[in-house]
Amino acid sequence: MPGKSCSSSPGRPARVLIVDDHPIVREGLAHLLNMHEELQVCCTASSAEEALQGMVCEPDMAIVDLSLHKDSGLDLVRTLRQHHPELAILVLSMHDESLFAERALRAGANGYLMKLEATEHIMSAIQEVLAGNIYLSAAMHGRLARALTASRNATAGSVASLSEREFEVLHLIGLGFGTREIARKLNRSIKTVEAHQANIKEKLDIHSGKALIRFAIQWIENQ
Structure with a gap:
């Protein structure tokens, strides 16, 4: 579990790793986040293996999908939490929050956001998770x-x-x-x-x- 707030150091934006097996989602989300000067997408990945390799960019936060081809996003969250305890982790998924949000929190995520709600709420979710808080939808x-x-x-x-x-x-x-x-x-x-x-x-x-x-x-x- 995170030991401290995962916000970036003063003077630099928070570095974000995006993990999703759909290129259009990775590219679109990276474009959206890079429009905000307080955020910088340092790496994107389409699989758990690529995500773990991408940790060399020392991100402050990982945004992880639950479905990664043959990989389990929940298993990736567990691995990231185990080896990078201070990393802020937000799960961004198409799966129903009522069924998967608690599983994601148990695995070590700091928040859960459904892709259907992402456009409107993604920045709020990122800010909450980077601040060391838990993010779930109002529902x-x-x-x-x-x-x-x-x-x-x-x-x-x-x-x-x-x-x-x-x-x-x-x-x-x-x-x-x-x-x-x-x-x-x-x-x-x-x-x-x-x-x-x-x-x-x-x-x-x-x-x-x-x-x-x-x-x-x-x-x-x-x-």
Whole structure:
């Protein structure tokens, strides 16, 4: 998981690696991003092998499709996260976000954007992910919020009292991330994440760390 914000160093644009097996998508996305002075496409790739070779350009961010001919984009995300823990990763895919977004986050991605929404939201997604935040569509956030609200172990009032960051922490706990991993993924200290966990337990009337984990996992499984 990322250990710090992945924004570029002062004085240079953020370097971006694009991984997609369709040339027109790579070229079109590269053209779009290079129109913004704060971004620079340093390499493009059509396969997992090319993507790993492209890491020599030391990108700050990778934009990865899930379908790469014979390769799995999720496996590539896992490999990139394992070997490049500070890399910001945004999945850009044609696959339904409601089915694949959580899998992408589990694999190590920082955000998920469907290609159907890319033109309107791509820059917002890139900015959020480069800032060290998690990006999901408003619809996906709403789905998660509704699922959490419906959880039998918490009242609607207590759920509504969770801050945005507390909600993200609860979500990541349910995905199986530990405190240290959450701290890295959210670019926060371990003490800060522990404070968020304490606040969540208080607001949801949960009395132990194990109970919080059980609650979060059950919530994810019920979605």
